[in-house]
Structure formats: C-alpha cells, structure tokens
Amino acid sequence: MRLSEYIAANCNIEVDPMALFDVHIKRIHEYKRQLLNILGVIHRYLKIKKTKEADRKSFVPRVFIFGGKAAAAYHMAKTIIKLINSVAAVINADTEIDGLIKVVYIANYNVSLAEIIIPASDINQQISTTGTEASGTGNMKFALNGSLILGTLDGANVELAEEMGEENMF
Numbered sequence: 001m002r003l004s005e006y007i008a009a010n011c012n013i014e015v016d017p018m019a020l021f022d023v024h025i026k027r028i029h030e031y032k033r034q035l036l037n038i039l040g041v042i043h044r045y046l047k048i049k050k051t052k053e054a055d056r057k058s059f060v061p062r063v064f065i066f067g068g069k070a071a072a073a074y075h076m077a078k079t080i081i082k083l084i085n086s087v088a089a090v091i092n093a094d095t096e097i098d099g100l101i102k103v104v105y106i107a108n109y110n111v112s113l114a115e116i117i118i119p120a121s122d123i124n125q126q127i128s129t130t131g132t133e134a135s136g137t138g139n140m141k142f143a144l145n146g147s148l149i150l151g152t153l154d155g156a157n158v159e160l161a162e163e164m165g166e167e168n169m170f
Helices: 002-011 034-050 053-058 075-093 111-120 138-144 156-164
Strands: 020-025 062-067 101-106 123-126 148-151
Touching (some): 002 062, 002 111, 020 111, 034 062, 062 111, 148 156
Parallel strands (some): 020 123, 123 148
C-alpha cells in the first residue's frame, strides 16, 4: 500500500496494490538493460492488445516500476528514461487493457525511495549484461525482502545462487 500511495501522490498514476510489482531500480546504463526491459513491456502490452477481451483474464496485472538516475553527459541513458516515460504515457492511458499493465518511472531515485520500493517488490530485474556487473548489494536487499530475482548470472547473483541454490534463481 505504501508504494501504491507514493506512486499516486508523486507520479500521478493509480496502481493496484494487489498487482505484481516488477521492479528495475538502479543507475540508468545500457549494460544494465533498462532498454531491454522496456522493450519487453512493449511486447507484453502488444500481446495483451491482440488477445481477445474474454481471454485477457489469463494475464496477471503487473506494474512495471523503473527508477534510477542518468549521468549528466550520458545521452543514451537520458533517451532510455524518455522512452520509459513515453511508453508509460501510452500504456497508462489505454483504458482498453483495464489496468493489466501500468508503467511507472520514479524520478530522483535514492535510498529513501528504496526503503519504500524494495519491500513492495514481487520481482526485481537484475539483467545486466553478463561480465559487466560488480558485486552490488541492491539485489541482496530485494532477496532479503522476499522478492524474486529475475537476472543474469553475474555480480552478486553468482553469490546469491551459491547461497540460495540455483533452483531459486530465474
């Protein structure tokens, strides 16, 4: 509820607190693959649009939450943020899909916002290009809060897989 309320108050987007919260929060960079993730969101949206209304009940309502900052001179990262917000504007305004997908970009992501986002996350995206991620601890915070990790076998995911068992990694 706390995250849903934050999104409504600060992003002006109403989200269902019972929907699946699929989160990708970290510094915006090509190797961290926010672009790949938003392209997947577009694919899911188009798939729902092509599905007959009566058959749409098979889709679980999902809120895709992005957050992060771009380096001041990193044009591509800023372009990815623009794309996420543009996709969000189209999807969130589409009354035909009836809330099956919502897209949120949380601006000015920081530790205080992480304290709201991480406990509410159902899935967290750790999909950096393999061989590029340092052993960060963000995904460990998600795991400790019960969020499923959808990720590449890189960085801290390697350590988590060893401790949790690879059968618990997706």
